[in-house]
Amino acid sequence: MTATILSGKVFATQFKEEAKKEILNIKQEYGVTPGLAVIIVGENPASKVYVRNKHKACEEIGIYSEVIEMPETTTKEELIRKIDELNFRKEIHGILVQLPLPKAIAQHEEEILNEINPFKDVDGFHPINVGKLVTGQEALIPCTPHGCLKMLEASNINIDGAHAVVIGRSNIVGKPMAHLLLSKNATVTICHSHTKNLKEICKSADIIVAAIGKPKFITADMIKPGATVIDVGINRIAPKKLVGDVDFENAVNVAGAITPVPGGVGLLTIAMLMQNTVTALKMQLANQYALCYNKDINS
C-alpha cells in the first residue's frame, strides 16, 4: 500500500484561486487593490528565486506587487526607514522582509521585523500576531504552518483528538504549527534536538510535521502505518537536488498521506502569502487603528 500524495501544487492552485475571488469582490465593493511589498536585502540567490516566485504569484491573482531590492551593505537604520515608509503608504497592505538578512545586520532581525505594522505583517512574525495566535484572536498567521493546516483540513484529515507531533521549534514553523494544531483540538507534542525517544514519540503520531532542516531525518521506521506526514524541510543536497526532512521513498510505503519535496509545502507558503495579503487588507478596512498611520500622514 502506498500513501496518498498531498500535492502542494493542487492545493496552492486552489488557495490562490480562493484569494483571487476575494480580490475581485473587494475590488468591486471597496475599489481597493491589495498591495504587497517584499524587501530583499543583498544577493542571496535562493532568496532571489523565492522573491521572484512571490511576485509572479501576485501578478497571477491580481495583487499589486512591489519588490524593493536593497544592497548587501544596507544598515539597520536604512532598512527600518524603508519599513516605516511602507507602514505609512496606504496602497501597501502587506510588508515582507525576506530572510535571511545579510550577516552584517542579521543580529538585528528581531528589531527590524518588529518595526512592521502588525496589521501589514503578512509573515505573521510580529509578537502582536504571535500573541493573538496563541490566545485565539484573529491574527496574521505565518504562511507555512497556515498552509499546512489548510491542506490538512482540505484533505479531510482528522485533527480533533489526533496526536500531532511537530519536530522543530522555530518561530517560523514549529511553534506556530503546534499552536494551530492545538487550536483544532489535537494533542500536540513538540520535539527538538534535545528530545529523548524521538523515534517512539514519532511512532505514536497520527500527524507528523517535520521542520528540522536535516535531509531525510525522518525514516520509515519512525512512522505509524497510516499516519499523515507533512514535510516542511527544504534541503539542497546538490545544485539541482532538493530533498525534504523525510525519507520520502521509504516513508511513502508506510504513511497514509504524505507531502513530497519539491512540490509540497513550499508552494503552499506562497499561496498563503497571497491569502494573508488579502486578510491584511480586510483587517485594515475593518480596523481604525491599523489605518491611523495613514490618517496622521494625510491630515
Ligand SMILES: Nc1nc(=O)c2c([nH]1)NC[C@@H]1CN(c3ccc(C(=O)N[C@@H](CCC(=O)O)C(=O)O)cc3)C=[N+]21
Ligand atoms: N520573510 C520570509 N518569509 C518567507 O516566507 C520566507 C523567507 N522569508 N525566507 C525563505 C523562506 C523559504 N520560503 C519558500 C517559499 C517557496 C518555496 C517553494 O515554492 N518551493 C518549491 C520550489 C523549490 C525550488 O525548486 O527551489 C517547492 O518546494 O516545490 C520554498 C520556500 C519562504 N520563505
